Amino acid sequence: MIDGVNLNLLQMVGRACAHSFNRNVRLTVRRYLGRISGWFLGYAGGSGAYGAGLRYLGRGEVAAAAEAFADAQRMWLRDEGPWHAGIVLAMAKRAACYVRMGRIRDAVRLYERALALARGLHGVGSERVEAIAAELAQARTFLPRLPERDARPPELPLLGDESQEADRTGRL
Numbered sequence: 001m002i003d004g005v006n007l008n009l010l011q012m013v014g015r016a017c018a019h020s021f022n023r024n025v026r027l028t029v030r031r032y033l034g035r036i037s038g039w040f041l042g043y044a045g046g047s048g049a050y051g052a053g054l055r056y057l058g059r060g061e062v063a064a065a066a067e068a069f070a071d072a073q074r075m076w077l078r079d080e081g082p083w084h085a086g087i088v089l090a091m092a093k094r095a096a097c098y099v100r101m102g103r104i105r106d107a108v109r110l111y112e113r114a115l116a117l118a119r120g121l122h123g124v125g126s127e128r129v130e131a132i133a134a135e136l137a138q139a140r141t142f143l144p145r146l147p148e149r150d151a152r153p154p155e156l157p158l159l160g161d162e163s164q165e166a167d168r169t170g171r172l
Contacts, residue, residue, distance in 0.1 A: 046076035046086050053093060066097035085128075088118045092132050095139065104142045111136035 044051075053068030073090040080086070091114035098107035115136055118129045 045079055046072040046090070049075055050086065050090055050093075053090075057093075057097070062097050062100045066094050066101065069094035069097065083117075083121060085121055088114050088121060088128065088132070091117070092135065096135065099139050099142065104139060107139045108136065108143065111139055 049068050049072035053065045053072060056062075056065035056068055069090045073087050073094070076084045076086040076090065091110055095107040095110035095114065098104070098110065111132060115129065115132045118126070118132050122128050
């Protein structure tokens with residue numbers, strides 16, 4: 001006969017066993033998924049890596065997203081060749097990640113490469129080219145201002161100037 005105390009004890013033990021069982025199952029599933037992730041990534045190819053990058057961006061993991069977009073670019077380059085539209089997408093997304101990470105110079109270089117490839121693939125007036133050009137222009141606004149090449153340094157007094165002679169002799 002089970003009384004109230006023993007019933008509570010059985011329920012607590014049952015919950016503990018169930019929790020332990022569920023935890024072990026979750027760890028086992030994660031371990032096996034970790035083993036097959038490399039295999040799956042090989043079959044998913046560039047599209048899978050690109051999708052992973054989008055998911056990382058959605059979660060705010062910008063560095064992981066940039067790495068995933070780089071993987072997508074490499075996979076598409078290997079599988080499809082250099083003239084694949086996915087490469088342009090991956091480069092532009094990785095450049096956007098670099099802007100968010102503060103790597104502005106790398107982002108501008110990558111945007112420029114993506115823009116050149118997009119012009120070759122889609123033509124000059126396409127929406128994709130215009131979008132990348134706008135992103136490039138925005139990224140360039142974050143670059144530090146560099147002095148112009150033709151800008152001269154401030155004028156310094158020349159030797160033998162009247163103002164210097166006046167300072168040395170004390171006469172004006």
